[in-house]
């Protein structure tokens with residue numbers, strides 16, 4: 001199939017590269033000329049396992065091309081995926097202006113041949129209707145097109161593998177033709193495809209992300225009860241997770257969720273629910289608990305480490321989660337800012353996120369590895385559960401930290417082991433040391 005994917009970000013680029021690897025002819029479009037120039041040379045502007053290899057293979061076989069020219073890409077394609085950003089506005093609503101810009105250009109290029117325009121970006125319910133109306137307004141009369149909704153569920157950090165091995169594919173359509181095209185396109189993936197109407201597909205995405213965010217806030221709330229009662233949230237989560245109705249995923253207590261999706265999708269879902277006449281109180285509390293969890297962690301640091309004005313803190317992990325370089329809404333940003341406000345000096349290290357961190361975190365010292373980060377610091381704080389932190393030589397870390405104190409916002413070590421090592425260890429919701 002001839003496909004255009006608009007937006008070369010985490011979703012668009014991964015989708016484009018994967019569609020090309022499945023044998024389609026793909027044009028990836030972005031307004032960012034620098035990104036496009038990098039991609040033409042086979043270099044990925046984002047860190048995602050396996051992505052650069054896929055791009056290079058498809059460039060070699062001429063299955064993929066990169067351009068800033070959306071008009072020409074649209075003319076040469078049958079299916080146009082919109083995968084541009086939908087960032088939050090200050091009032092929580094999703095900013096659909098990027099989608100609108102794309103839609104207008106695409107509309108002008110629909111001449112005699114049918115085009116299927118697919119919303120892949122995460123959007124509030126009823127956006128499909130609005131895209132259809134926008135296309136109709138800007139295209140010539142009776143231009144042949146359909147709109148479909150195909151929300152994406154990939155996770156940053158395992159995006160290529162998630163795209164190629166999804167639990168399910170959701171496709172919202174209004175016509176048999178659109179359904180058949182989407183069916184053919186996804187047939188090679190051998191995953192269940194659920195066809196719905198467009199509005200239901202849009203809600204499935206928001207509802208799924210909100211549900212997962214709620215699960216995280218739930219276990220974080222439980223972690224606070226565990227600390228107060230001197231119980232162990234890891235044991236509680238293991239016990240809960242064995243119930244197949246609950247499941248063990250997303251039951252890791254920590255410093256809260258971040259990233260470009262959960263916070264923005266929650267606020268957009270709350271906003272659209274309100275607009276539709278329903279006050280989604282549950283999700284407001286999910287947000288509240290998430291914000292509170294970062295503050296509780298900073299309080300714990302302050303209580304155990306003492307006055308922070310003369311202290312240097314080694315921060316290990318900046319990305320909002322491991323295996324990605326994405327810093328959008330990373331809890332590290334708020335936590336570091338709170339520590340700095342209390343007078344602490346920050347040294348930090350992340351295996352992949354430092355280039356992106358430099359654009360959002362100023363006035364901190366970036367280090368080359370965990371050990372140089374800890375050297376001369378009073379104590380360390382783990383904010384992202386990168387695998388390499390799990391394998392640190394903790395005896396060495398202990399000798400490098402003046403206070404022999406380690407805060408773990410992701411529960412990556414066993415408290416017993418730390419006790420034996422002689423490291424004072426404070427984690428989340430475990431009897432090691434409470435608030």
Ligand code: NAD
Pocket residue numbers: 006007008009010011012029030031032035070083084085086098101102120121122123152153154155156260261
């Ligand atoms: P991103 O910011 O990484 O990428 C968006 C890209 O779109 C950027 O490269 C930007 O330059 C480009 N762009 C903006 N306007 C454009 C235009 N008019 N024409 C061409 N390109 C344009 O965003 P992302 O993380 O890939 O997210 C995209 C959408 O997918 C969002 O709605 C997001 O909620 C959703 N989503 C994201 C994830 C994720 O894990 N990141 C997962 C599922 C869904």
